[in-house]
Every structure is written in C-alpha cells, then in structure tokens.
Amino acid sequence: MWENVRVNESKRDQNKKANRDALLASARTVLSQLGYGAATVRDIVRGSGLAPGSFYNYFHDKEAVFEALVAEIMEPLAEKLRTSRREATTVEAFIGAPFELAAKVALEDPENALLIARNQTIFRRIFYLADRKTDIQKDLERDLLDWTARGRLKPHDAALMAETMIALGVDLVVHVSLTPEIAEQRVAFLVGLFRASIEVETPR
Numbered sequence: 001m002w003e004n005v006r007v008n009e010s011k012r013d014q015n016k017k018a019n020r021d022a023l024l025a026s027a028r029t030v031l032s033q034l035g036y037g038a039a040t041v042r043d044i045v046r047g048s049g050l051a052p053g054s055f056y057n058y059f060h061d062k063e064a065v066f067e068a069l070v071a072e073i074m075e076p077l078a079e080k081l082r083t084s085r086r087e088a089t090t091v092e093a094f095i096g097a098p099f100e101l102a103a104k105v106a107l108e109d110p111e112n113a114l115l116i117a118r119n120q121t122i123f124r125r126i127f128y129l130a131d132r133k134t135d136i137q138k139d140l141e142r143d144l145l146d147w148t149a150r151g152r153l154k155p156h157d158a159a160l161m162a163e164t165m166i167a168l169g170v171d172l173v174v175h176v177s178l179t180p181e182i183a184e185q186r187v188a189f190l191v192g193l194f195r196a197s198i199e200v201e202t203p204r
Contacts, residue, residue, distance in 0.1 A: 020058045022048040024072070027065045028115055036066060036119045066119070070126050073112050077101065078135045085143045091152060091199045094143075095165075096191040102169040103183040106176035113177035120174065128166045137162055144198075153198045161198065 026047030030039045041062055045055045059065040084097035106113040116123050144158040176183045
C-alpha cells in the first residue's frame with residue numbers, strides 16, 4: 001500500500017515539474033517575441049498546451065514567471081562568477097573573467113540572451129535595481145571590498161561599483177546577442193575602463 005502511495009506521489013511530482021517546465025518554456029518564447037508589456041498570462045498558457053487555469057497553480061502572475069526565468073539564468077551564472085573571481089590572480093582577470101562569462105551568455109545561450117534583450121527594463125529591475133540585492137550583487141560587493149582591503153584595488157564605493165559593473169554586464173549581453181563579432185572588443189574595453197578606475201598603480 002505504502003509503495004503505491006509513494007509511486008503516486010512521485011508521478012504527481014513529475015507531472016508538476018513537467019507542467020511548470022512547460023509554462024516556463026512557453027513564457028520564455030512568448031516574452032521574447034511579444035515583450036513583457038504586451039504578453040499576457042493567456043498567451044503563456046496557450047503556448048504551454050495546458051488548461052487555462054493551470055498557470056495559477058505554479059505562479060501568482062506574469063512577473064512571478066519572469067522572475068523564475070531570471071532565476072534560471074542567474075543561479076548557475078552566480079556560481080561561475082564567484083569561481084572566476086576566486087581563481088583570479090590579477091586585477092585584469094578579476095574584472096575580465098566575469099565579463100567574458102556575460103558575453104558567453106549571449107554567444108552560447110541565444111534564447112535567454114534574446115529574453116534579456118527584449119525585456120531589459122523588467123530584467124534590470126529584478127536583477128539589480130530591486131530593494132533586495134541579488135546574490136550576484138552581494139558576492140561582487142564582497143569581493144570588491146576584499147580585494148580593496150588586500151591593497152589590490154583603490155578605495156571606492158563597492159556597492160555603486162558593483163551596480164555599475166552589473167549594469168554594463170547586462171549591456172554586454174544585449175549588444176553581443178545582436179552583434180556577436182564585437183564580443184572580444186567590448187570585453188577588452190570594459191576591462192580597460194574598470195582597471196583605469198580601481199586598479200592600484202604599481203610604482204615605476
């Protein structure tokens with residue numbers, strides 16, 4: 001009897017995950033095509049093939065499903081960004097490796113890059129302009145403060161610097177998604193820009 005209960009629960013969990021994944025896949029397509037302002041919950045449900053009322057079993061509203069899409073992009077990226085800065089031995093690598101990862105989002109994940117480019121206003125608000133800071137923001141601020149304390153970077157406003165770096169990282173994703181051949185040039189420019197601003201000058 002208990003085995004049957006566990007099997008039924010497992011099937012229900014699988015169905016829930018499949019339904020949620022279908023809604024997210026549809027939302028990614030619809031929001032990339034129509035944009036956040038024009039897209040409706042009805043459009044998302046229609047694309048998923050699920051029953052009209054099923055959406056609200058998984059998401060409260062359109063913003064909630066967009067936040068879930070942002071989380072799918074940013075959670076794995078956050079760990080890669082942490083690792084890239086942890087492994088950096090030079091200021092150039094500390095600044096440059098994260099921007100290279102941002103460019104890779106555009107080059108290797110065009111569907112999500114299009115989602116970001118098509119919905120920049122809401123993406124920026126959720127990602128780095130909200131009252132509650134994301135893990136990516138907090139990690140970057142902490143690393144900037146750490147490198148400053150170790151004498152590798154000039155004293156600066158770490159919160160403002162992190163917000164600026166992230167904002168330009170989003171710009172990088174957008175521009176590279178539209179013009180892939182400029183990726184290397186844009187990364188090099190951003191590295192030079194921030195090195196000039198915060199790198200401690202070595203005595204000649």
